[in-house]
Amino acid sequence: MAQHRLLYVVGARPNFVKMAPVVAELRRRLPDAVHVLVHTGQHYSDELSEIFIDQLELPEPTHRLETGSGSHGEQTARVIERLEPVVEAERLDLAFVAGDVNSTLAAALVLVKLGVPYGHVESGLRSFDRSMPEEINRIVADEFADHLFAHSEDAVENLRREGIEPERIHLVGNTMIDTLCRLEPRFRELGLAERLGLEPGRFVLVTLHRPALVDGPVLHEVLDQLQALAQCVPVLFPVHPRTRQRIADESRYPDVRFVAPVGYLEFLSLEADAGAVLTDSGGVQEETTFLGVPCFTLRPGTERPVTTRLGTNVVLGVDPSRIADVADAVGAGPRAHDVPPLWDGHASERIADIVVERLR
Numbered sequence: 001m002a003q004h005r006l007l008y009v010v011g012a013r014p015n016f017v018k019m020a021p022v023v024a025e026l027r028r029r030l031p032d033a034v035h036v037l038v039h040t041g042q043h044y045s046d047e048l049s050e051i052f053i054d055q056l057e058l059p060e061p062t063h064r065l066e067t068g069s070g071s072h073g074e075q076t077a078r079v080i081e082r083l084e085p086v087v088e089a090e091r092l093d094l095a096f097v098a099g100d101v102n103s104t105l106a107a108a109l110v111l112v113k114l115g116v117p118y119g120h121v122e123s124g125l126r127s128f129d130r131s132m133p134e135e136i137n138r139i140v141a142d143e144f145a146d147h148l149f150a151h152s153e154d155a156v157e158n159l160r161r162e163g164i165e166p167e168r169i170h171l172v173g174n175t176m177i178d179t180l181c182r183l184e185p186r187f188r189e190l191g192l193a194e195r196l197g198l199e200p201g202r203f204v205l206v207t208l209h210r211p212a213l214v215d216g217p218v219l220h221e222v223l224d225q226l227q228a229l230a231q232c233v234p235v236l237f238p239v240h241p242r243t244r245q246r247i248a249d250e251s252r253y254p255d256v257r258f259v260a261p262v263g264y265l266e267f268l269s270l271e272a273d274a275g276a277v278l279t280d281s282g283g284v285q286e287e288t289t290f291l292g293v294p295c296f297t298l299r300p301g302t303e304r305p306v307t308t309r310l311g312t313n314v315v316l317g318v319d320p321s322r323i324a325d326v327a328d329a330v331g332a333g334p335r336a337h338d339v340p341p342l343w344d345g346h347a348s349e350r351i352a353d354i355v356v357e358r359l360r
Helices: 013-029 046-055 072-090 102-113 133-144 153-161 175-188 218-230 241-247 264-273 282-291 305-310 320-329 347-359
Strands: 005-010 034-039 094-098 118-123 147-150 169-171 204-207 235-238 256-259 276-279 295-297 313-315
Touching (some): 005 072, 005 102, 013 046, 013 094, 013 175, 013 264, 094 102, 102 133, 118 175, 218 235, 218 241, 218 320, 282 295, 282 313, 305 313
Parallel strands (some): 147 169, 204 276
């Protein structure tokens, strides 16, 4: 097989988790190819970037764009401006983007305008709420992708409904679960909850970062409810940097245990041992479904309805008063649950099968 040139674009914490198994599998299957990893720098702190590269055993990025933060327009524009010359110089056969962050949107636009075919990992998710920036990013990335790698039948149905040609759609499973399965022996042995003085199955883990929650007055309503919850059951809150800036005075919530962001392995360790998880994250909904940990999603809806049907996910809406419901789930023990089809740790292998065949 001739030497091929493949490019992978990552930029934010979820991208690393979804793309790492794809990079690893294609490097294994195509050892003579040139594999180009671009880190846009959308997440750039050690807690949200470098520790993920290390723990997920990603190769050192070939290119670091260092785009940093800013408004949606500023961030997207910087990625486009800095990625375009990289794509032009690398003479690519195929590229990959993942998820729904601004780096995903920017990369999709650069690739399609330069005529480079690309695959979208985790395609077809829809919240049906176009006020969410992520929804716009997903729709655009899917529209122009040559290969749409879907993780569930729901996603496939969304794509079909939008008129995407069937030959572009591939139901492969969830690469985030590939990463979780590969790391499970490592995060299970950490026992971070016990090291923090928490009893497994008897605490609530909280992760909140979306602007709809943290950029307005609703954040302090949420924190008041977490303070009330913490008087009944321990509440551990690894605080995202943008969320911490908005909290301002943590002393107003003395029973909530605020800690700095933790690495991915450490977070999975806490997640697996939690009695319940309160989140606004999409990936956490998937991980808890696989792990069988009760999840409560503080959002109007979910683009991952498979987690509410087959897993443990309950959508609370943006209603801080419903946080009180979380207490009832703690201490109930592991729940019988189903895992969605193809969430089996082998999604990246199915992607590689498709890619290798295409390159032939």
